[in-house]
Amino acid sequence: MSDQYPLHLIVKKPNFYGFSGLDRSAHIREEEGWLDRLMAAPETRIVPVWRSRSLITDDGAGDPCAGMLVAMDHRALIEQAEFVVFLGEKAGVSHIGLDLSSLDEAQVHDIFADHGIFTDLRQIGPVLERFEGSILAYARGLMYWHQRHRFCGVCGAPSIALKGGHQRNCTNETCRAPSFPRTDPAVIMLVHDGDRALLGRQQVWKPGMYSTLAGFVEPGETLEEAVAREVWEETNVQVEDVRYHSSQPWPFPASIMLGFHAKARTTAINRNDNEIEDAQWFTIEELRDFEAIGNTLPRPDSIARRLIEDWIAEVR
Ligand SMILES: [Zn+2]
Numbered sequence: 001m002s003d004q005y006p007l008h009l010i011v012k013k014p015n016f017y018g019f020s021g022l023d024r025s026a027h028i029r030e031e032e033g034w035l036d037r038l039m040a041a042p043e044t045r046i047v048p049v050w051r052s053r054s055l056i057t058d059d060g061a062g063d064p065c066a067g068m069l070v071a072m073d074h075r076a077l078i079e080q081a082e083f084v085v086f087l088g089e090k091a092g093v094s095h096i097g098l099d100l101s102s103l104d105e106a107q108v109h110d111i112f113a114d115h116g117i118f119t120d121l122r123q124i125g126p127v128l129e130r131f132e133g134s135i136l137a138y139a140r141g142l143m144y145w146h147q148r149h150r151f152c153g154v155c156g157a158p159s160i161a162l163k164g165g166h167q168r169n170c171t172n173e174t175c176r177a178p179s180f181p182r183t184d185p186a187v188i189m190l191v192h193d194g195d196r197a198l199l200g201r202q203q204v205w206k207p208g209m210y211s212t213l214a215g216f217v218e219p220g221e222t223l224e225e226a227v228a229r230e231v232w233e234e235t236n237v238q239v240e241d242v243r244y245h246s247s248q249p250w251p252f253p254a255s256i257m258l259g260f261h262a263k264a265r266t267t268a269i270n271r272n273d274n275e276i277e278d279a280q281w282f283t284i285e286e287l288r289d290f291e292a293i294g295n296t297l298p299r300p301d302s303i304a305r306r307l308i309e310d311w312i313a314e315v316r
Pocket residue numbers: 152153154155156157170171172175176177
């Protein structure tokens with residue numbers, strides 16, 4: 001695979017945290033001794049994760065960037081890591097993720113004081129370079145899965161990591177059930193009616209912030225049905241012409257967001273439940289100058305923001 005992989009799949013500009021250009025090189029996961037081999041290569045970098053936080057440092061020009069360590073210089077960290085995963089390679093550089101959550105704060109300070117500060121990626125993601133944001137999100141999501149799958153879901157025995165940290169198997173001889181990293185599908189949709197869009201807000205959001213409706217896909221449901229159901233449950237609005245827009249990995253903690261545009265078939269809003277605090281139709285003019293009416297759009301790294309901005313551009 002080339003370094004461009006899988007950029008040929010993109011028909012629109014990519015969303016944040018996706019299409020990093022990282023080659024996941026799945027064949028390496030199968031290799032006996034992959035860790036020793038990669039740790040001995042001078043180019044290999046370590047991507048540390050501590051309690052779901054990512055190492056962030058300064059790029060020398062005052063901007064934040066991902067803190068990645070030269071693997072050869074930090075071999076001892078392997079012994080301290082709870083989970084070790086092979087992430088992939090880019091331009092000949094292999095990336096290994098280490099979960100160091102078992103270290104206490106003092107140990108983290110001693111080891112990483114010169115390498116950066118562990119930070120919640122959600123706080124810093126929008127200003128990171130795209131590749132760095134993507135690989136940090138990937139590492140964080142994989143570690144979250146390991147942290148929560150130490151035991152077999154079938155029999156309860158401890159499980160062990162295999163295949164470069166991309167599989168866990170039950171250690172009970174009579175069970176041996178495998179489990180794989182999971183990502184939970186969620187649909188997120190901009191519902192439009194001519195020059196108006198339907199946005200809602202949750203009580204926990206900062207005052208004035210409105211965003212597209214969203215919700216998890218349920219077993220036995222198509223994505224289109226999930227879009228229609230969520231909009232109906234939250235606002236009583238019926239939709240048609242559900243069209244896929246794009247997707248975004250959102251490992252905060254474990255989702256993939258599947259973005260849609262949908263046309264309203266009915267427009268009267270009637271909130272059925274307490275999932276959202278408010279829902280309103282906003283015109284394009286209002287959305288273009290949203291702050292003038294005391295509101296804010298969702299964060300710039302979110303697919304919600306992208307769905308809104310692309311719709312405005314298309315309708316204009
Ligand atoms: Zn088991």
